[in-house]
Amino acid sequence: MSRTSTAPTKFTHVACGDCPIRHRAVCARCDDTELKQLDEIKYYRSFQAGQTIVWSGDRMDFVASVVSGIATLTQTMEDGRRQMVGLLLPADFVGRPGRETAAYDVVATTDLVMCCFRKKPFEDIMVTTPHVGQRLLEMTLDELDAAREWMLLLGRKTAREKIASLIVIIARRDLSLKPGDADGRVVVDLPLTREAMSEYLGLTLETVSRQISALRKDGIIQIEGKRHITIPDFDRLIEEAGDDSDGGFLA
Amino acid sequence: MSRTSTAPTKFTHVACGDCPIRHRAVCARCDDTELKQLDEIKYYRSFQAGQTIVWSGDRMDFVASVVSGIATLTQTMEDGRRQMVGLLLPADFVGRPGRETAAYDVVATTDLVMCCFRKKPFEDIMVTTPHVGQRLLEMTLDELDAAREWMLLLGRKTAREKIASLIVIIARRDLSLKPGDADGRVVVDLPLTREAMSEYLGLTLETVSRQISALRKDGIIQIEGKRHITIPDFDRLIEEAGDDSDGGFLA
């Protein structure tokens, strides 16, 4: 439990205008006038599962919040090796204010709706409304923390620890739990295919499948269907994940 | 060459008051009055090689620029496995404005001098001087980009590619090169021990040593002593690194 953050990691109850979800992002502290400004430059976009939203290196002229569905940020090597570097769940934010182009592929993993803000006017609002910039800094620092946890996972954890960590991370996000909040029985639906998990974890999909089976056989998790997981003892799973961290709040 | 950043990645020539180095960081766009403010809250600290500056989870009541020497940010697991998550060279910035505690160990890898700013007053300056916050956001986004490159390295690259990548990254930092700038002969001094490299790359130190030897035998690099490296053909080394990225500008 090393994190003592001043950033609101819970969802705030300030909705962004008539936006159907509560953005964790930019509008957390905006007043009505400011929300109206944001309203004026926002628009919705839908994407089909599998669709690439932006290619690495392409111009990306918006920032956005995920309304529903899942998107991933992925780095690709010329020979096709892929590493996920960000996982966007509903209410997550994506965008690089001050940057022209995307540094990674942004892919809709499921059918996806995003609430987008055109970048230029958004940046203007950032200038005139300091706390929008402040929120963005906080969010970016959170992402950096998550990225660094993730680096530990990629560089040093075993396959089994990686899988356990991923389930913990998703469970926490799912339940909006802070570290240490949950114990006892927890239920999660994995929103990712085995392949997507392998791209997240720096493994092959076969290894992912095998390790999930192993955790099942050892009674750490129970599985119905392919994605529905019951964790009888959450603390036990955290032990398997091999760290006492706060798990990070993903990108 | 995917990066097209608006952030100044070159050093700016605005020194921070009488600070002996040019901070890439906070004072890049400050005027004299603002520099004076920063001057008033800054102080210098020296550390010996090997000294831990802050432990993960400890209170960290300052932000700082590296004046000379090298520091690393490292995540540690209970059983001692270590993963470097940030490498700080002279002029790099470290700190988590808005955060109470460190999320990783900060260690002086060599003898080190830092120019520190007490956090509270620094945050006050951030509020009154918007572009300081803006610079910080830019810097944090750069770090996030670097972290994501690093994740690709950790998750998907071979040992040989990892070593080649590290040498490329250090060479670029050393020469303050932008991607694509350098070709032909390049000379670098590795500022890290084999062990530190292994912590950076998610390898063992033996593998680091072997792969460096292999690159030497294959004529990709030449070595004098243990750390002094000559790269006869920089583009060749980039090929070995297995990516066309901008290499990232580390934490």
Next chain:
DNA sequence: CAAAATCCTTGACCTAGATCAACAAATGTC
């Protein structure tokens, strides 16, 4: 409802990198 995709699991085998171990070279120290 058959055919074709997807998505997932499991087995057999292989290899990159880890582990264990010995030693060499450089550096510090009294």
Next chain:
DNA sequence: GACATTTGTTGATCTAGGTCAAGGATTTTG
């Protein structure tokens, strides 16, 4: 200048996870 320490190299061996391959379970499509 001998001794200890730190740093780096190389060899022998082991193993976690990758690769290749077959097949099962669902979902999609026509």
